[in-house]
Amino acid sequence: MTDFLKPSLSRRAVLQTAAVGAMGISPALRSVVYAAGSDAPEKTEVKIGFIPLTDCASVVMAAELGLDKKYGIKIVPTKEASWAGVRDKLVTGELDFAHVLYGLIYGVHLGVSGPKKDMAVLMTLNNNGQAITLSKKLADKGAVDGASLAKLMAAEKREYTFAQTFPTGTHAMWLYYWMAANGINPMKDAKVITVPPPQMVANMRVGNMDGYSVGEPWNHRAIIDGIGITAATSQDIWKDHPEKVLGTTADFVKKYPNTARAVTAAILEAGKWIDSGLQNKNKMAETIAAKSYVNTSVDAINQRILGRYQNGLGKTWDDANHMKFFNDGAVNFPYLSDGMWFLTQHKRWGLLKDHPDYLAVAKQINQIDIYKQAATATKTPVPKDLMRTSKLMDGVVWDGKDPKKYADSFKVKA
Numbered sequence: 001m002t003d004f005l006k007p008s009l010s011r012r013a014v015l016q017t018a019a020v021g022a023m024g025i026s027p028a029l030r031s032v033v034y035a036a037g038s039d040a041p042e043k044t045e046v047k048i049g050f051i052p053l054t055d056c057a058s059v060v061m062a063a064e065l066g067l068d069k070k071y072g073i074k075i076v077p078t079k080e081a082s083w084a085g086v087r088d089k090l091v092t093g094e095l096d097f098a099h100v101l102y103g104l105i106y107g108v109h110l111g112v113s114g115p116k117k118d119m120a121v122l123m124t125l126n127n128n129g130q131a132i133t134l135s136k137k138l139a140d141k142g143a144v145d146g147a148s149l150a151k152l153m154a155a156e157k158r159e160y161t162f163a164q165t166f167p168t169g170t171h172a173m174w175l176y177y178w179m180a181a182n183g184i185n186p187m188k189d190a191k192v193i194t195v196p197p198p199q200m201v202a203n204m205r206v207g208n209m210d211g212y213s214v215g216e217p218w219n220h221r222a223i224i225d226g227i228g229i230t231a232a233t234s235q236d237i238w239k240d241h242p243e244k245v246l247g248t249t250a251d252f253v254k255k256y257p258n259t260a261r262a263v264t265a266a267i268l269e270a271g272k273w274i275d276s277g278l279q280n281k282n283k284m285a286e287t288i289a290a291k292s293y294v295n296t297s298v299d300a301i302n303q304r305i306l307g308r309y310q311n312g313l314g315k316t317w318d319d320a321n322h323m324k325f326f327n328d329g330a331v332n333f334p335y336l337s338d339g340m341w342f343l344t345q346h347k348r349w350g351l352l353k354d355h356p357d358y359l360a361v362a363k364q365i366n367q368i369d370i371y372k373q374a375a376t377a378t379k380t381p382v383p384k385d386l387m388r389t390s391k392l393m394d395g396v397v398w399d400g401k402d403p404k405k406y407a408d409s410f411k412v413k414a
Helices: 011-023 054-064 083-092 102-109 136-140 146-155 170-181 197-205 218-224 250-255 257-274 278-288 299-305 336-348 358-365 368-378 403-408
Strands: 045-050 074-079 097-101 119-124 130-135 161-164 191-194 211-215 228-233 244-249 308-310 316-318
Touching (some): 045 083, 045 257, 054 074, 054 097, 054 244, 054 278, 054 299, 083 097, 083 102, 097 102, 102 119, 102 244, 102 336, 102 358, 119 250, 119 257, 119 358, 130 170, 130 197, 130 218, 136 228, 161 170, 170 211, 170 336, 197 211, 197 218, 211 218, 218 299, 228 308, 257 278, 257 368, 336 358, 336 403
Parallel strands (some): 045 074, 161 191, 161 211
Antiparallel strands (some): 097 244, 119 244, 130 211, 130 228, 308 316
8 A cells, every 4th residue: 555545644644745755845844934024925824716627636736735835825725616606706705716717717807707807817727638528429420520510510400509617718718619610600500508517427418418618527527427529629729728727806916915926836836746747647636536626536537637538439549738737837827818819719709899908908817927926936937928829720820919800810700
């Protein structure tokens, strides 16, 4: 029996020891406040909401590993039922921070996804690792990817229903982009509904939808349960795309800037720990699979975390672009262009009536200065440019330079 499984040691104690050893942090340092005097966190205990998804891992592990203590704070992970619930609790201050959809924060800031409130993104929590699942019934009729889905929908006319997790969120945007790239207009050719991530599998099992876009482990779970197949991964749509972020309100950052920095630093270290090897990834999977977190079997999490994919139809592959939490800091920098991209898609799909000032909004929301301070504290490399260039699945390049032109350039739109 390994030390990790010894009943004489609590799970948290063993994980904290493992983290300390992996990072060379002495046990004495774990309880040291991040900085003395006026730099000390103004609020030392923080509630961070999360949805049961694999990509909540760095938030959970920052607490489980005791990395929060090193920065003078205590992270209390709080399990939430839906993204709408996360939104409401962030806006009212019931939650201090959240593991949250990038596009949700931007939607709230502009008042297009609920109550309008100035919001803040402190860091990106992960890249990649989402997917689009189609029902086994569709797959049996030949719809196993975007092209064959479009063919089936054209041949067999009926109302096709697809689910995403929040109207302005990442999963909605991956679903719409993928469908549109295959000639399907999600606003005209299908019915799109909103379903909380942990409820996706159950809803597909009873036939409530033909397909869905969600984070792991709920795509792999559909394969394990024999009810769905993976038609595309989100990294197929956009390699190393931004996904969940550490979000809060602008008011919180103004009132508690040192706390915001300390929380960002602790979660950065947790992401670094997760990405630093096979053993850590497996320990993470065992930890977050627990009922208090994701509440699923470890095998639903640990395969795709390592890039070991299967589509549910006999195809298997190793995906180098699997979910990443750190990747030498490349994951976590809150690029302005990443936030702006979601705004271009909100405009494309009619969620925004007019073009916003894309760059100004991104500068308001993405807390570059606080991130840089946390990166310095954790010795995390920081890119020189606040923008990055990406090529998506349809060959269209996004670089943030002309967001209005980009948003208007798509043939398939609302």
